[in-house]
Amino acid sequence: MSKIKIAIQKSGRLNEDSVKILKDCGISIDNGKDQLKAQTRNFPMEVMFLRNGDIPQYLRDGVVDIAIIGENVLIEKGKDISIAERLNFSKCKVSLAVPKDFQYNSIEDLDGKKIATSYPNTVNEYLGKKGVKAELHQISGSVEIAPNIGLADAICDIVSSGSTLFKNNLKEVEVMLTSEAVLAVSPKISDENKRLLEKLQFRIQAVLKARN
Ligand code: PRP
């Protein structure tokens, strides 16, 4: 019998809630802490614990059938991938922020400035729409430190509680998008696994309804 392969975030803000929603669906994962691939009980499913940013490509290639992923990651590098369910957790914003003492009036103030981010496509698209040109520095984490070390004038990153911005003396000046966890689907999913996906969605919908 076929098993549906699901990717979830290996570590980070989505991991715990992803495991939790599967658990609430009656699916428990058998894994040791460092095991990157695990089997489940009560549902024909295999779980892969992957890095967030790698998940769109795994979906595209059909290495995994579905994934629980932040919509912001799909917007950045998986616009071709479809969403089966919105999961109503891990809500966040993707925002532009500048040092507190930066006299910010409008997006034009970022023209010609250096922006550090892990979301270059999202930033480019946003600035492009506003007719603003900035110099982007792509970094993969700890983005909020960039202005303090002279690497950039502004940053674009995920904002959830706002505490990382606050601790780094930054202020949010533009919310580019809002995001939440979603269930994304590989374009290569087999018909057999599509049926398993339908069963899973049925359970997820019941869980989400009960949570409200
Ligand atoms: C994420 C994100 C922000 C922060 C936002 O970083 O990149 O820095 O969380 O959350 P907050 O508004 O609640 O402070 P994370 O801690 O996941 O680490 P990373 O940037 O090194 O990936």
Ligand code: MG
């Ligand atoms: Mg961070």
